[in-house]
Amino acid sequence: MRKFTPYLILATALLALAIDLLPNLSLPASGTTSGTRPIETKLGLDLRGGLRVEYQVQPVDGVSATAADLATIRDIIERRVNSTGVSEPLVQTQGSDRIVVELPGVTNPDSIRALLGTTGRLDLVPLPREVYGFFNTATGQPTDGVKPVPGEGETLSDTTLKALFSGDQIESSAVQIDESGRRVVSFKLKSEGSELFATWTKANIGSYFAIVLDGAVKSAPYIQSAITGGEAQISGPGAAGFAVDEATNLVTILKFGSLPFPIAEIGVTDVKATLGASFLGQALFAGAVGILLVFLFMLLHYRVAGAVANVALIFYVIIVLAIFRLVPVTLTLAGIAGFVLSIGMAVDANILIFERTKEELRIGKGIAPAVEAGFSRAWNSILDSNVSSLITAFILFYFGSSTIKGFALVLIIGVLCSLFTAVTVTRLILRAVIARKRFSSPYLYGVAKGDLDALDRGAING
């Protein structure tokens, strides 16, 4: 097994490097239209700009929303978000009554907030045949009225039109295939709506009625026959009925036109993209300078061993960034700070090992046994201290809010990877290095000149 370790590490690094650098890679993913997910570095809204709104679902008449209601509200809001054409929206439930919407790169936050936050009002409005005409079911020919039947998206300008009933009377709705194989949308009414609809349809066969959401017409079918049982079907225009997405949209509107519970904004953050970009630039620059200084420090302090640790640190950065892209971890400003901090913690394992190695060298051990003893004696401290970091990181991840979770995830990934790179990778390279004659002076591993002289005189004891 040990023979293959170098190749395994090299393969891991190359794979990670490919993930870091190659554009247009993707992973299979469920729930997306293409069935794949691009591998990319995801940036939080604070770094790329965008709108984040947190909603709390309000109880109605003392009744709170159930988990199922919360999921329904999430779905409705997601459909509203999708209708705005914002790319990569994120709509999540949080806790028992929260919904968080994140929309990157939004330029018109106010109008989007107005759209998302409305409870929504769905009305079923009869269109009088004297004005809008009717459909002669006997001849199969429409008869035009004074005004054309309103199309999808138009608003009803006639304020005298009254709704027969509103969306709360719709019990359920579904896409179905009728007996002649056409795709239709069926809906079922509650008892009050059912009675109203029966009375009206009996007297108005052939008339049009409009399905209106927040004042805009979504569909305006005509009445083919009296609907007495409270169950109706809307047939589509073509020979095959509705297209799939048309039917689904209509079902969504009938079912979800209005939110079952009103929602209230409890927090809004809108970061302009330019500000986010400047934060990102500063953070990356700071991170790069920080890493370089750590490199320099290790090199000056531990010389050859420091150089080996730096190689391991490069491994660390490559691998962690690849994992960020794979998971994916959404990087925020705090996340980047966490990553830079984790670099400091990653070298800690090496510092522990090298300090231990120096001690062994000072008491006169040879390079190879000193290095091995350094690794085995430092291991306890490394494990114990990293577990303590993992404990706090897991607590942050489990109990924290979304920003805190992101930071905690960065820390967890960092600690786990550093155990691999700082111990396994460093040991492997260091073993290869110490096998060479010219790297055999304890001076090259950070032991001070004075100690070496003392060692020669045999003055130091353990």
Added chain:
Amino acid sequence: MTSTHSIGGPSMDKIIARKRWFFVFSILITIPGLLFTLATPFSGGSIGLKFSIDYTGGTIWEFRPESPADPLVVQAAVASAGHEEATVTEAGTGFLIVRTKPLDLQAGQDQIDNAGAELQAIRAAVVAAIGPIAEEGSVSTVGPVISQDLTQQALLLVVLGSIGIVLWMTYRFRNLRFGMAALAALLHDVIVTVGFFAIAGTIAGIEIDALFVTAMLTIIGFSVHDTIVVFDRIRENLVRHAGAPFGDIVNHSIVQTLGRSFNTTATVLITLLTLLVFAGGSIRTFVLILFVGILSGTYSSIFFASPLLVWWEERAQARKAAAARTRTA
């Protein structure tokens, strides 16, 4: 550091012997901050921790006017738009920060047609007073619900984190004293850091935000990191130098791990310092918190947790000896 490493050597061996001085020093760096922290709820906001809108609820609006403007003029303009509670400060790079009570939070109604109306009114008043706005940075509004959540979450996280650490330490060292000494050290660091920001809030108006608790937990993890390294060495030396006085063993362990403690702290502080100097925005305070906490963490693991362990052990031994004397008498 380069001198002898044998037990009872002549240099760096006075840490434990001088433990009283270090206890006094720890008291000196914890008490003032603690007083400022405790004054927070009684001073009406003038002394102690300054909380950001994440905790108090409110709106922060950042923008850059085309020509530099006096914050007081902007504040007057915002007040004329009906927000006397507003404060305006400079953020550097020409940006101004306006803080008000929460603006424009929409509560579920059938039609929302006034989203952003309050902020638009303020924006209009500001433009009327100081001319056009060149660039908007960000608008952030936090309602009272979120701020309540955060405060509860902060307490929960710190308490759970501390319990988790003590349990882990006690399990690994099979000794409650090690766990309790580590706990004392991390409380030391929490108090120093919170106290630092209570003083900084009073003097410089530095606010703590939602990331504060994240930083505290990171500090807790790091503080224990340092303590574990020293304690691990104590455990090892207790076996190797069995029979030697406990204080000498602890002192020897501290000296042996001193190089590691300094170097690790140095590398971490280097990375934090670069972030502090070059990175902007909300993480500057975050990084400063980590900086203070990690400095305190290194100090407390060497000069507080370990001496505390010795003090405890010596007291227990003195009791045992006293009990033995009374038995023999």
